[in-house]
Amino acid sequence: MGKKDKKVISKKEETKKDAVKKKNSGFNILPFILPTLALVLAYPSYHVYQHIVTVPEVPQLDLDYWWGPNDTRSNQNKEIRPFRVVFGDGMLQDLRMRFDSYRAETKKVKSLQDAAWTYGVHSEAFAQFFSNWIFQYKPEERVGFLNQFNHFKTNIQGLDIHFLHVKPKVKEGVKVYPLLLLHGWPSSVREFYEAIPLLTNIREGYDFVFEVIVPSLPGFVYSQAPVRPGLSPTQISIVMRNLMKRLGFTKYYIQGGDFGHSIGSGIATLFPNEVLGYHTNLPAHFDNKAYVAWALGAVWKKIVENVQCPLKDGVEFFLEEFGYLHLQSTKPDTIGIALQDSPPGLAAYIIDRVMIFTDANNKNVEDGGLSKYYDHTKLLDNIMLYWASGCITTSIRLYKESVANVEFEQTVTKIPTIVPTWILRLKNELVSHPEFILKWKYTNLIGSTTLDYGGHFAALELPEDYAADVFKAVKSFVQFKNKQNAL
Known part of the structure; x- marks a missing residue:
């Protein structure tokens, strides 16, 4: 190798050494970027984590907040007054006139062929349902049926609250436990009529029966609606607890579904020393942690197998079937005016929700499952209660109140419920969380x-299974308490 070549190599080596030296002597920013980025991400992540996992303290609540007109506070009537359902002659005459007007309408639109209920209530199925309402439903007879149980009203926090109170007739030695039954929307006290006799009569294998209290939620049917905003599910929990207190019950059991689930859960959370046990047919925990776990189920199959449906199916079902929720959570009074103006419109709106929530597959059947799941008279009783009381607008305001007060509602949702709890899980329920999620809320x-059939309205659709499970649950509650007392 010549001198010239050695010089070239030497220069190359010097160039390399200079580059390395320059690199080593320069400022390397990479070690500073990564920690800084980690800190930037950690701060919001920590706050998100804290928001999800932090258990808040029980909020300060005004247990006597006045929801009625201010000018009634000074002369509140706390008496428990008998009440009877009445379908007045004037109301029935007006109803028939509206029926005739609808029947005479020549521009009624027929459903698309082969569409079933995928576009909403099918015109032919509804025509049959409407025909039964006109020609087969006997309002005078149904009033007698609805009044078979004792109805009452009493004023709680400024609102006249309507309720059924059914006492059992039992032999000496049989225990009687008070049981509060809570409905949701678009339901009413009518949901429990077939179950009440089953709950108030002795059952083989049990030494107790129930004394049943079934209130209409504020703004539903014959319970007065508030005159100002803010009566969310948790606030209704206080009203229902105060109703039980008015009736003299300091210890009792609760059963609830739909909004009744949230309200019953609220009572059990806020007043654990008064609730002996809580039974629900809506196995759901409406907390951010539960939503995160459900979303993660799209990634981890183990979670998916324990949740009712994968993320994709759940989102698709929500987008297709929960438009009503958005509407009622934003403009309840607008849709309320439209529904209260038309009996057929009210009926179509309610039965569409009832049938889809009973079984989502009903949308693929031309009659929407009306001939499979319910006697038409059951559904018409409920619709008549809504129509006669003019409550559709005030009932759907509960959705608006739930959203408008979501931060307050979430606070109560995050507080663990120590009351003994039992879940009835039906196949077609709208939401069904696995037990490990439910235990985040219901620690006991x-x-x-779990049944491989049944839908959202357990007491209405399956009164026998529903009543049997309430008995089963309460028996377990009693045994649980006895074990605790023995420790």
Whole structure:
């Protein structure tokens, strides 16, 4: 190798050494970027984590907040007054006139062929349902049926609250436990009529029966609606607790579904020393942690197998079937005016929700499942109660109140419920969380029943299964308490 070549190599080596030296002597920013980026991401992540996992303290609540007109506070009537359902002659005459007007309408639009209920209530199915309402439903007879149980009203926090109170007739030695039954929307006290006799009569294998209290939620049917905003599910929990207190019950059991689930859960959370046990047919925990776990189920199959449906199916179902929720959560009074103006419109709106929530597959059947799941008279009783009381607008305001007060509602949702709890899990329920999620909320979830049938309105659709499971749950609650007392 010549001198010239050696010089070239030497220069190359010097160039390399200079580059390395320059690199080593320069400022390397990479070690500073990564920690800084980690800190930037950690701060909001920590706050998100804290928001999800932090258990808030029980909020300060005004247990006597006045929801009625201010000028009634000074002369509140706290008496428990008998009440009877009445379908007045004037109301019935007006109803028939509206029926005739609808029947005479020549521009009624027929459903698309082969569409079933995918576009909403099918015109032919509704025509049959409407025909039964006109020609087969006997309002005078149904009033007698609805009044078979004792109805009452009493004023709680400024609102006249309507309720059924059914006492059992039992032999000496049989225990009687008070049971508060809570409905949701678009339901009413009518949902429990077939179940009440089953709950108030002795059952083989049990030494107790129930004394049943079934209130209409504020703004539903014959319970007065508030005159100002803010009566969210948790606030209704206080009203229902005060109703039980008015009736003399300091210890009792609760059963609820739909909004009744949220309200019953609220009572159990806020007043754990008064609730002996809580039974629900809506196995759901409406907290951010539960939503995160459900979303993660799209990634981890183990979670998916324990949740009712994968993320994709759940989102698709929500987008297709929960438009009503958005409407009622934003403009309840607007849709309320439209529905209260038309009996057929009110009926179509309610039965569409009832049938889809009973079984989502009903949308693929031309009659929407009306001939499979319910006697038409059951559904018409409920619709008549809504129509006669003019409550559709005030009932759907509960959705608006739930959203408008979501931060307050979430606070109560995050507080663990120590009351013994039992879950009835039905196949077609709208939301069904696995037990490990439910135990985040219900720390004493002592048992559950899973059926491979049934939908959202358990007491209405399956009164026998529903009543049997309430008995089963309460028996377990009593045993649980006895074990605790023995420790």
